[in-house]
Amino acid sequence: MTDAGQPTPQHPPEVAVSTRRRLSLLWLLPLVAALIAGWLGWRWLEDRGPQIVITFQSGDGLEAGRTRIKHKNVDLGVIESVRLSDDLSQVIATARMDRAAGRHLKEGTRFWVVAPRLSLAGVSGLSTVVSGTYVEMEPGGGEDRREFDALDDPPVIRADVPGRSFSLKAEQLGSLAQGSPVYFRGVQVGEVMGYNLSPQDRTVSVSVFVRAPYEGLVREGSRFWRSSGIQFTAGAEGLKFQTESLKTLALGGVVLETPPDPQAGEQAKDWSTFTLYEDQQSAAAARDRLRVRYRLEFPGSVQGLQAGAPVLMRGLTVGHVAAVRMEYDEANQQIHIPVDIDLEPDLVARTYGILDDKPMDEATLRKLVAIQVKKGMRGRLASGNLLTGQKLVSFDFEPGPHQPVPGTERSELPTVESSDIESITRSAGVLMDKVSALPLDGLIADLRGTLQSVSGLAGSPDLARSLAALAKALGSADALMRDADRQLPELVKSLRGVATAAQGTLNSANGLLGGGGGQADLAGVMRQLNDAARSFRVLADYLERHPEALLRGKSP
Template identity: 30%
Template sequence: MSEQNTQVENLRKVRFNSIWLVPLIALMVAGWMLYQNWSSQGPIITLVAANADGLEMGKTKLKSRNVDVGRVIDIRLSDDYENAIIKIRMNQGTQQMLRSDAKFWVVKPRVGKEGVSGLGTLLSGAYIDMTPGVKGRLQTDFTLLNQPPLSTENEGVRLVLSSTEGSKLDVGALVHFRGYEVGYVEKVGFDTDRGTITYRVVIRSPYDALVNSDVQFWMTPGLSFKSSASGFEVRLDSLETLISGGISFGLPQGRTAGKPVEDMTSFRLYSSKESATNNMYNEFINYVFLFDSNVSGLTPGAAVEFRGVRIGTVLDVPFSGIPMDSLTSLDTPLIPVRARIEPQRLNSLNTSGAMSLSKWNAFIDDRINNGVRATLKIGNYLNAAKVINIDFVNNPPPVRWKEFSGYKVFPTAPDAFANIESKVGGILDNLSQLPLNSTFEQLNRTMNEANETLHQLQAVSKSVAQLLNNADTQQIPTELIATINELNVTLETYQANGQIGRPLRENMVSLGRALNELQPLLRQLRENPNTLIFDTKPRGDVQPKAAR
């Protein structure tokens, strides 16, 4: 009993001490801080990158429009060691930014064709920038872009261009419409099945309304130099296209706008505007031209003209589609050239009453029967570029072939230079057939006979003088003496040193010397007829001089 009373008294002696409130308050504050920190944190996202260059765990920030929205908390390698895995703790209230169309990239100093960017990170260090997502579902796994996106605008239209010719363009190359920037190249790829380079381009709004089903796209190099039958052409575009090239598009002349296009519509990308123009004619008639003259200077893409008006395009020089055994079976060696007649160059592309191809075939066949022939003509004498000229010919050669190896044959005639050469050759042949040796011998005999005649005239003149000095002769009437004196004066002019005899003798000597000097010239013209037109000595190549 006494023990129980003792315990009760001890319990009554226990009192509450105020110092115990300090750890209790500290525990409550720590709990509140933990709760605040937990409640203020956003989700953790994962970025997959090729490398983590310039990023540091715990220091690198994530920004959007230059506002901090997160921080890197972990950087490690992927399980296959191929990529870097970057963990980022987002701030509270940023969950709606993490949609599937959000983009992330590293901001650091860059120097490229777009200019210099990211200089501010030289002191602060690299950071990750992002474009908030607005479409798609919420997610936490993203891919870090290797370079900043070209545009954050999603409005416009995306197209796929395929090219089989020309040089490759880079991402960021500009797209122009009549010289005005309207878009850019977003992605470059290669189609292994078709062997073509593919470009995904973005045409920004409102310029996407300029794109329709009938537009054509072509490359616009910054600096181009072209030599053709039309002459020499040097073109310099803007500084941006000079560095990286570009793409232009437009509606062909004479064609109305087509239907609007949807995203990812495919178009062909041509190497030049001229190539795009030549390929817009979808109705044509293929011919094979068999030329028996030199086709040097005739290149694919050259014009087929009728009296200076272009009506077609040369396709292959020479045409390799014809078997060589078919050519060797001909009487004379010929060079095949494939070209096409494009009636749409004469008809409007949108004219409903234009002649059909069948009518054009019949029309051309009728003109061929009436003497239309094809010849080679020099379109530019500076570079010797040639074109195919179609026109009526006097006394046209007969049509020998209607069809050859499955292609219709357009009859040809010798070109103008071939006619000149044949005429010069005929003249030289006629000159070579002249009896020059017998002519020279006859001329020498004539000159000898003339000398003898002059000597005889001199002797007669002396005899007349003696006769006049004779006393008996002086008794002749005065009129007869005057007549004899005039005859004597006339005879003296025909002497070797007389007014007529001397020039005649000098002219005969000069003629003989000129004929002797003419023999080497005639021999050279007979051996090389083309010396009348071209130089006999080939011009040497210009040797470039070294820079000082």
């Protein structure tokens, strides 16, 4: 209370008020939303993957936002945009890949368009008729990469297929194409992946792939040759026709052959280079084995003889023709056509044991050939194929001493005239020239004159002289017929004319003699002349029907 007795006034308590401003919980909602959006965006960017650029030669089937990029039918990305290059020669597609595909975008990664394709190798991409065209991705190795060039065609062999690749060198591509099969003993073991032309030596390089587990069949001594698909063979059983599969007929093929150990050598390394031969015979002739070369010269023409033709000994192959060329001898001013042959001792089996397990060497083979030459071994050209006219070299044994044929003095082995049809024709031509040189016209004229003299002078004293001349003429004609051993059309024609004239003349002579009834001896002579003329006619008719009788004699 106060001094005046008044009560003391009451003051309200002081309240401590904080001046710091508090954050409202309502503001936390936008912050949380921003954080969630940022996290989702970061996850989207992380899952989105890298962006790549693929260059195509054509834009067929490519649509921005719709064309997918797949691997084993699983989506890995999508084409975002498609545009032309600045020079309008290519199509550039920008694609967004998934995060899982980012680590597989390497230098060896390949892309190509999968669409329905119809070719000789078959039909592919039929599933895209329903699902639509897409881009296939095949992962590869190497450094990271973001720009790629798409393949024009799908690869024949995928990168994940085990096996080995090899390179074949050939002069011509022939019927081979991408996807052509590779066979080993009739079993397909691989395919042709592709080919290219070498600008250096202008040869064709064919890439082949042999799948596992067959890649071990390719050794250093292996041989490759083309498979034509169709084979004709002619033997004692007749003609044989053999074909491969329809795929080989359409695309061609390659045949792989590996000799037995130890001739096969070591296993071939990846991308080893081999020669692609035209056929099996060429591949067999190219084997690394001993060859002993001889120089031969044949009389006459060597038309039809080519390098690679077989060399036969009594019908069995003992070598091959290495070269056929023409040489000019300036000293003697003569042209020679030497034929080089290679004799292969591996083709000749010996009946006695080989010393120290060593094969026949060159010195042994030359000694063997020299012994056989002393026994009468001679070489000649023979027809290898009557249809194509190809020839070969054949050795056989001829009885009697060897008489060198002119023009073959420089031959290392003795040769003789060929026995084929061409040589027979040539010999017949020489004989015809000799026959043409004979006084055949004078002989026929004498015969006709003699017969006319007999007809007009049947009762004259000159009859004896005419008959003697006639006998001489007939004897000459008979000798000429005995010497003719080839088909002589001109001679047959002349004999027919002689027989016709003689028959007419003798008929006249018979009529004349019939009026003289007292000349019995002369009538008998004329009958003999009539029989001789008839014999000439019969002979001419027979030779006209059977000209081969001049070569083989009269058939039974």
